Amino acid sequence: GENVEQHPSTLSVQEGDSAVIKCTYSDSASNYFPWYKQELGKRPQLIIDIRSNVGEKKDQRIAVTLNKTAKHFSLHITETQPEDSAVYFCAASIWGGKLIFGQGTELSVKP
């Protein structure tokens, strides 16, 4: 079945720096890739998603890139702020069915 690997597991950056989180997936049929942000004790919240018919999507300070050939996708956060500190999960699915999540990346942005 589908498997999603996510790296790194922890990431610490200085405020204003960029952060990059990478994921790889195993099932070439996967065509929907959302990213969720989860603050401690809170629900996962969708921050950006990408479908397999595009290679890049940007929303203000957040961007996601997709390489279908290599089966990997990445989250880029620029000009990080302390409120970006949270656990970030990538996920993959086929046509928006069940989400297969990565293991999560704990991002810490130091003021």
Added chain:
Amino acid sequence: EAGVAQSPRYKIIEKRQSVAFWCNPISGHATLYWYQQILGQGPKLLIQFQNNGVVDDSQLPKDRFSAERLKGVDSTLKIQPAKLEDSAVYLCASSRTYGGLGQGAPDTQYFGPGTRLTVL
């Protein structure tokens, strides 16, 4: 619009006891998911409903877990009997629909606040 509602928010039980969780999805959302999130891990799907029918329950431990969505709206997830390894956050999510194989564009899943279960 109101979000996905879940109750209770916290539950502490002893092993071998039973427990039930309730979920009310966003109004009009046909697809409902139950995920299990063990501390330090990503959520893992337990069961997916489309209206009141089961789409995927391949990861549901059916000897102890059961779920229903009788009228295609609210859903209940039950564990009986509970084991120590069932300690986790149980997340409910909903989406307007889901694409299925070639049935259309995927749809965003919105998560509820979760129920934190501790089994002693």
